[in-house]
Amino acid sequence: MLMMILVYILLEDLCPKLINEQKMCLVDAGLFINTPYPLMLHPHRKVDVILSFDSSAGDPFLTVKQTAEYCKEHQIPFPNVDTKETSEDIPSQCCYIFESDGKGAPTVMHFPLFNKQTCEGKVKELRDGYSTFKLHYSESEVTQLLELAKKNVEESYEKIKEYCNRSVAWCNKMEAEEAAA
Template identity: 50%
Template sequence: MTGRTEEYKKKFWKDFAKDLEDAKEITPEAEKDTISLVSGICNTATVIKNIAVCLAEWKWGTTNNFLYKWKSNIPLSSKKHISLVDAGLDINIAFPLMLPPHRNIDLILSFDFSEGDPFETLRKTAKQFPFPKITIEDKDVKIPSKSCYVFEGDGDGIPDVMYFPLFNNQTSEGKVDEMREKYATIHISYDESQVKELLEVSKNNVEKNYTQIREKIKQCVQRHNLKRTREAAAYGVMNTGGAMEEKNKDN
């Protein structure tokens, strides 16, 4: 209390002593309330501290891994604990879950419902995982001109991707900015009519490309079957009438 007068210091300590005396006479109810308040403050401090640690170590939702030591050929089985994170904090779409090599994915149909750059999730994924090359014309970056964009993989670890931006000039012509504003992320709830409108827009995106989707699926199936046939041939096995038979090595 540097700079305070002597009178102020005497009054301060006198009031402090009185407060200590009064504290001895706290009723059980008041004591209970005080303990509850202190407990709440401590719990809040613990939560803040745990969040700070998670932020520093970039760990989220640490939980026991139910696959731990189940099977050796499952990548996650070697980890006793796993950390879960909201996809919205990174790529904002579940591409990483589909891209491990053991999944053998041939085709991904991806429907975009995020705010902002509609192609951001594609570019982020392409930087981190085996993914098709993402080439978008400058005019489409702001407002997509098509309801479906097809990005070709290589059929050998990199899948084909059919990408459907929700709002585009093919199914929401002239209303893209209006629809984006109406359904911005900041709006946390929609009424029934709005939900129906969104579903209708999404449905139109699929209907517009129904034939293209079917053709792409057929193409991927044919490519996959050809790949399997080549692999079988390499291992001395051939496909006859749907059954796999070992080649006669003497021939």
Template identity: 60%
Template structure:
């Protein structure tokens, strides 16, 4: 029984040490604001792999959904040959934030992306249900951006709708869901999307 007691104490201390290590690593991540660091399985591979993928023993992965609030980086590599991106904004605040953040990301990484020029008034309250940003023959795709709440589908009640369907509101009744779905349908322009696709083909 005595040896069993010693084993239980040893297990307890081992578990406690593991917990301390985990907490320490989390605090270090908070301190340096460094997340997603993992072993690079391509380290020193050097065969048909870009330099920046094999030159570092550890790499830091970033979730595009958190960094940009949309998965643009997954679609934008030139080998994907994307002609048209349908961009839907469902977030709180600036309805064009994902576009501007993506444009900055593309500029920094040398990835073709259309110019995003939005008037400040449009950022506050979008007047249209869809904004089209033209690509070019250098690989930049066309982007059709659909702000969820705008003066066309909300009939001038954008602020009211934003408050009613706030991101922080965690649950909706059936009538609210139907209203939100109806507003979402109104922002889509099937005709314009088809026209854009035909222009690209």
């Protein structure tokens, strides 16, 4: 949902019809693993850090677990997804970091939307309120959801910055080594 809103905002100038239509049909393209991981993980993309935002019903780690299995089957570098950390029904943290193995796998920063750290003891009722099968949300519900997502990112801002800086430093080092060779 957050991605849909971001795309909507980004396309506002490009697609006036998208804004002016009273009704529109949107298709969730995340059918295989319910996330676009396989598209991002092609070796030529050289992805270093993935910010993974989970807002699905059920297991908040299902997408990263399925991606790890898919990558293992297809010999695609992906970090180890620690099953101890991902066995939590209600995540205790707003951000879980699955670090690169240094062999081409990206670092994945996974943000379960509903977690103990930012939901203030209301994880189950928030999950129920934002069911996958609920088709209409009021403006206040959308605002609440966006605030929750924003809170997750704000709580993890320093970690995000740290891992992005690490990635930039590593890329700069690789470019310097290639230029020297």
